[in-house]
Amino acid sequence: METERSATPLLSVRGLTKEFGAFRAVNDLDLDVYPGEIVGLLGPNGAGKSTLLSMVLGLLAPTSGEISLFGATTHQENREARRRMSYVPETQAIYDEMIALEYVDFFREIYGLPESDDDVLDLFERLDLEKWINSRVANFSMGMKRRLGLIRAIATDPDLIVLDEPVANLDPRGIVKVRELLQQQRDLGRSVLVSSHLLGEIELLADRVIVMRNGSVVLEGTPSSIRDGQVVGGRIEVEIAGDIDQVMVALRRLPFVGDVRRHKDLIQIAVSSGDDHRQKISQCIHDEGAVVLQMTSSTVSLEDMFLTATADHGSKAKTR
């Protein structure tokens, strides 16, 4: 899903670093989000995604680096920049004592907007909440609260929507509805920065994927370019005669190898560069005194790439 990219990013992050004592949660990170695109932020726990989002949202001050929001260098008091941004956290973060429409209107008032109009009612309909519009939020299920949070975020008319795990607690129908709504928002020119652990969902939703590890971007590209191996190679499966465990240890030492797993008698190797590594892998196996019986190379899913890029010796790669 390629989109026409505007020259000026809505959000531009340069050299962003956040340290908590000796621990560096985000390390010299660069990131751009352009108008009308959905950017998926992926990474294992502790990769620095939440810290990055907190800094973008003005909830956490960076140790160093710059965040430019809507062309202006943002800081916590940049009210106009923050008025153009909306955030849906991973937690429910909803006022239980309110009724659904009242909750949305509370935020519309904060953002200087009039009470909900037909567009907002349409959002309720799109996310199957129209029957609950006058119901107390306390009676909502987790999934309904999640959808209401998204309605609230869109109803404040933002240019940039920041979402943390937007489809958590949603049933399959809800996931599809949310995905379609976010893609519609993208088509309307809004940008979405979404952080998630659900790789499959990000693959379906995002125009661009950014994979983080140890506070840095280790992989960036469109889901299709990553899948097609434009960024990284792929997965190689090897059947060998010899000591499989010993060979796996040796393979893990190779710089271009990400994840190494054993599946019955096969060794599955995720590689992190576009070159053909089969010869080097054969040599490595031979050096360990084993014999290659069969070797196949296959295309990869985003999950494979995620595992490769976030493995200990994954290397940074970018594509446009």
Added chain:
Amino acid sequence: MSTEFSNSAFRSFADLAIGMRPMKAVFRRYTRLSSLQIGTLIVVGIVLLAATAVLQGDLEFLERNAILVTTDPLQTPLVLSVGMISLFLGLSAVIGVTSEVENGTLAVLLSGPVTTSSFLAGIVLGSLVFYSWSLLLVLGWSVLAATIINLHISAALLLMMAASYAVVFAVISLGLLISAWSQKRWTAILVYAAIVLLDIALRVLDRFIGSVPVQSESTRNDPWHFLRSVSGVLDRAVQWFSPFAKFDAMARALEFADYQQFFLQLMGTILFGVVMFFLASWLLKGQRA
């Protein structure tokens, strides 16, 4: 740190000036929240019952001993009412802020156009609206009591009622400061309770020790002498920092028509509230930054 705080306080003033709209939304929510709760009505009921009991006790004492406890019998019930309601509102502020932190709603608000100072100001104003309703009931009770015991509502009492807003503001701001520092509901509630109990305990201790008759042969080695000195120092500290002690001092100043002292205590209470408020705003911002 002081420069950082003064810059932050200045910025907070600016925020308040231009952040009226978000503040209004938060204010309306907190106004509605406090008026809807049955607990708040129960608290006001208990306050009026306590005020009645205190007034009755004073009148009975007057009847038995023919000693006038105070020139205005309605003053002590008023001080008690203000103390109880402000404690309740301070506690509500503690629970309000920490709930917003724990539920994640504060992060949603602060990532938008809401600033920490406009958020906290919304809570303070919402609480003061509730206090106004409570004060109206206290005034109604005072009029009723004055009619029954054939007294009149003095100008000093009305002045005390007006000054009580400063006390309520100071106590709410103290609650905000504790919750901004702690960010955890139960920790904040416990710290708030501990500070209030310490305030009460120190003042009761000082009165108790002060009531023990001084022996004519008392020396510096006398333990009562030492305790008197210690409690005196502690009581002076409480006088400086406690809004309740200041309200007491305002009441005493009005009894003796010492308007300068009344004004000084009032200004001290407002200053205490303002410092607590901006410290809370600064801390809440600091937790983010």
